[in-house]
Amino acid sequence: MPKFKLEYIWLDGYAPVPNLRGKTQIKEYEKFPTLEELPDWGFDGSSTQQADGSDSDCVLKPVAIYPDSTRNNGAIVMCEVMLPDGTPHPSNSRATILDDENAWFGFEQEYFLVEDGLPLGFPKGGYPNPQGEYYCGVGFKNVGDVARQIVEEHLEICLDAGINHEGINAEVAKGQWEFQIFGKGSKRAADQIWVARYILNRLCESYGVDVEYHCKPLTGDWNGSGMHANFSTEYLRETGGKEYFDKLMAAFEKNCDEHIAAYGPDNHMRLTGLHETQSIDQFSWGIADRGASIRVPHSFAKNDWKGYLEDRRPNSQGDPYAIASRILKTIAEVPTS
Numbered sequence: 001m002p003k004f005k006l007e008y009i010w011l012d013g014y015a016p017v018p019n020l021r022g023k024t025q026i027k028e029y030e031k032f033p034t035l036e037e038l039p040d041w042g043f044d045g046s047s048t049q050q051a052d053g054s055d056s057d058c059v060l061k062p063v064a065i066y067p068d069s070t071r072n073n074g075a076i077v078m079c080e081v082m083l084p085d086g087t088p089h090p091s092n093s094r095a096t097i098l099d100d101e102n103a104w105f106g107f108e109q110e111y112f113l114v115e116d117g118l119p120l121g122f123p124k125g126g127y128p129n130p131q132g133e134y135y136c137g138v139g140f141k142n143v144g145d146v147a148r149q150i151v152e153e154h155l156e157i158c159l160d161a162g163i164n165h166e167g168i169n170a171e172v173a174k175g176q177w178e179f180q181i182f183g184k185g186s187k188r189a190a191d192q193i194w195v196a197r198y199i200l201n202r203l204c205e206s207y208g209v210d211v212e213y214h215c216k217p218l219t220g221d222w223n224g225s226g227m228h229a230n231f232s233t234e235y236l237r238e239t240g241g242k243e244y245f246d247k248l249m250a251a252f253e254k255n256c257d258e259h260i261a262a263y264g265p266d267n268h269m270r271l272t273g274l275h276e277t278q279s280i281d282q283f284s285w286g287i288a289d290r291g292a293s294i295r296v297p298h299s300f301a302k303n304d305w306k307g308y309l310e311d312r313r314p315n316s317q318g319d320p321y322a323i324a325s326r327i328l329k330t331i332a333e334v335p336t337s
């Protein structure tokens with residue numbers, strides 16, 4: 001029987017931003033295993049800020065499996081961290097999602113590629129041309145010599161893995177990029193963001209490049225990085241209406257602080273009211289308004305207030321499980337009749 005290399009990956013207990021961890025288990029299967037065929041596994045939680053040394057065992061529970069085309073017979077296995085008694089570990093944000101298979105999420109992950117502490121394409125000790133030509137740009141002076149190669153390889157590996165990328169683009173700052181992932185089911189979308197981040201981090205190792213997910217790595221007139229969360233429920237897609245929309249926005253406004261708390265650290269550095277953002281302490285919505293907290297697409301307003309909405313506040317370092325969990329919690333507070 002062929003031996004499969006199963007890379008079990010999970011989120012550690014670091015705060016406010018968990019790190020990805022992974023280790024390989026070799027197991028024999030007739031063919032590429034299904035999720036149900038994967039055993040739970042364990043790790044030393046005292047090395048990941050998830051347990052004390054005196055009682056260090058944590059459990060890895062597989063929740064999704066993806067083919068890994070960078071290895072022969074390879075798979076990436078997304079895991080939730082559980083306590084030995086079978087309940088979710090306190091760091092397990094995925095387990096807090098009020099699951100809703102009818103909720104669809106599209107995340108737009110922005111990030112910088114950095115080498116020796118500088119975004120790719122920044123000259124040592126100086127600055128490149130100001131922002132303007134980099135967004136969706138082309139050519140060495142705009143993109144540099146290696147960034148696109150990384151971005152293209154990342155896309156190939158993700159598509160091989162079955163990750164539902166919708167697109168990629170160069171972003172407004174030099175060395176800044178974006179990919180979009182859409183999923184039916186909030187957990188499916190959020191799992192795929194974490195796996196895509198894992199693949200990108202690992203790919204960049206061989207280039208001597210790191211991925212900077214911080215939401216505002218550069219001071220001055222340089223864009224920060226977000227992770228806009230586009231969302232819809234079955235009710236929003238099929239029923240909607242202005243009255244329901246107004247109640248939903250009132251609930252988002254009431255829970256503004258709780259949303260910000262779930263949307264990634266240091267967001268005050270990014271949500272300034274400039275660079276296509278609303279201030280961190282204000283809530284607003286607007287049709288096609290990229291300076292609002294929530295952008296209502298034209299298609300939504302024109303279609304009797306039905307469709308999907310874009311929460312522009314989540315940042316690039318945010319945990320998509322925590323973000324989806326908070327959005328679904330607020331939606332659940334609003335009666336649909």
Ligand code: ADP
Nearest residue numbers: 104105106107108166180181182230231232308
């Ligand atoms: P922009 O950059 O203009 O905000 P993008 O095209 O980058 O727009 O992202 C819009 C995202 O909206 C897409 O990635 C897609 O995943 C998401 N989306 C589209 N339709 C729906 C829907 N019905 N429910 C949830 N998300 C959706």
Ligand code: MN
Nearest residue numbers: 023043044047
């Ligand atoms: Mn050992």
Ligand code: MN
Nearest residue numbers: 108178180228
């Ligand atoms: Mn986008």
Ligand code: MN
Nearest residue numbers: 108110171178
């Ligand atoms: Mn963008």
Ligand code: MN
Nearest residue numbers: 108228310312
């Ligand atoms: Mn967007």
